[in-house]
Amino acid sequence: MTAVPIKLSIVVPLLNEADNLTRLIGYLAHLNPLPHQVILVDGGSTDGSVVIAKKLIKGLINSSQADINWQVVDWQITESAAGRAIQMNVGADLATGNVLLFLHADTQLPSHAITEITSAVMRAEWGRFDVRLDSPEWMLSIVSQMMNWRSRLSGIATGDQAIFIKKTLFEQLGGYPQQPLMEDIELCKRLKAIGKPACLRSKVITSARRWQQYGTWRTILLMWHLRFDYWRGVSADNIKQRYYKT
Template identity: 50%
Template sequence: MTSSNGSPFLSVILPVLNEAETVTRQLMALRVFRERGAELVLVDGGSSDGTPALAAPEVDQLIVSARGRAMQMNAGALASQGQVLLFLHADTALPLAADDLIRRAITTGACWGRFDVRIDGRQPLLRVVERMMNWRSRLTGIATGDQAIFVRREVFETVGGYPELPLMEDIALSKRLKRLARPACLRQRVVTSARRWQKHGVLRTILLMWCLRARYFLGADPQQLAILYGYAPRQR
């Protein structure tokens, strides 16, 4: 899965922070894509639990950047070689044919897209959450990071990459990309962890996310929203 000039078709960019408990399992699952020619770029935001050492044998590039998912993904994009960039959260698993599905979407005219999502928890309310996420994304053309956003490199560069926000960076990128084209909404599902819903309770997390999203669209400061979400302010 390489181009005529030897560069990979797909670069998978994985931002991580203190993921020692899960990173090895995640990277083993991604090995099949490397075997088919995809590049895997892991961007560590300053882990203190040994994540980089665990990850190093299973990636093509390991980068350390300033903490912050948007900054980490931008750093990974800059270092990567692929024609198409796939941004994958550390707690999200791709379908086995993800690389082929992305290739088909891109070669038939898409300049960016995302997958439908399934949440791996058993609570019935999570089925409602995932259906609403997929339906809302298809209706609005806005994708979330949980849905594994992919984009042609030149398009990502044209829109200036991820806005370096502490929260809602995926929404902000989607808005930029949507000005150029609507996304390819692939119905095959990535599987994302339910850990953030389980940590604080499903209903409470749903209400919090609705509130944060509404405040963001009304112009609230993303830094303050990040603090409400539970992110510690980044040290400068």
């Protein structure tokens, strides 16, 4: 079966991501094929993220590498109120592609990601990638594998796994729920009721900074506890307070 061409809009929420922007723009610019559109949605950064992003994109478009036509990508930078769900919904509203990919600023897609997504949306309405934490620590390698197994068994993905979804379905569900945390879990619960995700085995590489900053075991136990509490009905506001208190 021939893959159906798609127009992929990548939506990236930003909040004080100045340290990650050079890598982010570099990774996106070397996807093959290139995306239809990249939308950066800033939620009130105070570290100059917007200015830095504009400078990097301008430099990329004016690059002397004439063999790569970065001008075909529709680069968009916009601002919104803070909150990952709010920012991603703002980006989705601006998207002109027929498939949306929600990407964290500290997460790197595999270079062939768009080809894989094109194939995946032939058999599923939505999906996600496997994930690898960017640390050589053996325990974090196990954590990565456990995240992938849990996601494959449960059909629930986290934002770190680069969730992609057909835009018409995203709009049908009303976008991300307006809650301060666990918005990815809640969206996936709604998506599961419609169909199973395409669980791609190619890995995105995401930051291990939280595990490294707060300790591997402490972070594992916290995440399990928060997810269990959300499952039993504890509010997202309560969970957010405990998540950012650590």
